[in-house]
Amino acid sequence: MTVRIGLIGAGGMGRAHVERIETELAGGRIVAVADLNLEGAKEVAEPLGAKAYGTGAELIADEEVDAVLIATFGKVHAPDVIAAIEAGKYVLCEKPLATTPQDCIAILEAEQRAGKKLVTVGFMRRFDAGYQEMRAALEGGELGYATLVHCRHRNPSVPEGYVTRNMIDDTAIHEIDICRYLLGEEIVSVRVDTPRSTSRRFEHLTDPLVLVATTESGVLIDDEINVNIQFGYSIECELVMEAGTIRLGDQNRTVTRDSLGNRNPICRSHIDRFHDAFNQEVQQWIRAVERDEHTGSTAWDGYAATCVVDAGLESLDNGGKEVAVSMIAKPEFYA
Structure with a gap:
């Protein structure tokens, strides 16, 4: 299967993930891109034939998105992570998981309600x-x-x-x-x-x-x-x-x-120094999503x-x- 990935965040880190998923890794494809700057989302999405959205919520609600990769600023991570959990979608969230312990606890509670580990935090080292x-x-x-x-x-x-x-x-x-x-x-x-x-x-x-x-x-x-x-x-x-x-x-x-x-x-x-680590991290996540299982760091690691x-x-x-x-x-x- 090909994992249909929705990317939230069309900045430098998001674009670096697009490049590796589309040219270096196997098993995944970017099918949607969301960014508050809709034109920025379109700029990344259109060459891929992907959809562009102005909010993470719209992307997460898209039934053609299997899994979500979040590469926005840390202070806005929590709502999208929780929405992905509630939609039953695996999510790879760049660090930090959230910028306050309280937001992290809300994510932990959402994941426990779901009864399934869905969150991997992007600690590529x-x-x-x-x-x-x-x-x-x-x-x-x-x-x-x-x-x-x-x-x-x-x-x-x-x-x-x-x-x-x-x-x-x-x-x-x-x-x-x-x-x-x-x-x-x-x-x-x-x-x-x-x-x-x-x-x-x-x-x-x-x-x-x-x-x-x-x-x-x-x-x-x-x-x-x-x-x-x-x-x-x-x-x-x-x-x-x-x-x-x-x-x-x-x-x-x-x-x-x-x-x-x-x-x-x-x-x-860091993109230069940890190029191979980033690739292995995202590749492992894609393969785990294919198998419907969680691997790697957890929401608890993000909270700690x-x-x-x-x-x-x-x-x-x-x-x-x-x-x-x-x-x-x-x-x-x-x-």
Whole structure:
């Protein structure tokens, strides 16, 4: 079967998903595109022979749409995710699942009423080969248990509309989820430190930040969020265990050696760095929809990450104090 996919959000991320589904992946086809900018939706839809809608609700109601891919701004995710659940349609929602724990809980409740896991959250790093090898090394047990995780999230620059809170809710959320995934446990407290700011930032931005988190078993996570580093997009992670460490390779690129030294190409964006991970994530989702089953991250994972973000934002607003992560008890539905 071909999974008929409706895309909500015709911006850069949505268009990147269209490109991969139409040219690189198997089993799926974009049959409808929705965006508040209807002309933007038409621009993406018409070359595909797809329908264009001005709202997500219209697209979800279309009986010819089997599954929904949401690539809009996080603060507007919840209504469309809930509508897709109520329509009985599988949904792949780009992170964050929602921007408040309350909206995430509403999604959890809708999914439990449906009696079926329908929501996958777009935490694509879970599909990156390097992170998967790190998780396998920890689960193998030969190096003992985890004690520390060192993370670095560096962007060459950000647009002027990007604000300091986005360093937590839009950027560090990736490390928050991948550390939960690597360690297999929840984060229970967070603080956000503010080092000396770089001069290469917009005046309204506090950059860099360091998010420090502690997990249930006491693993300490530090995450440098540095979004005007200039030289490129660089994601680093080192997992420290009792008898050794494992860290991501340097972007898995070739190395040039000449009179200038040893060097490798540097990515410029997350779409470049995580191209293969994005492809594997969406391909797995399409194949799972074909089989009428859920795989990958859950709505609970989206909720947990948002709760950690919420604590991080509270710490940021209160001079870097340590804040406990507040979460509801995990429903048996997600056990």
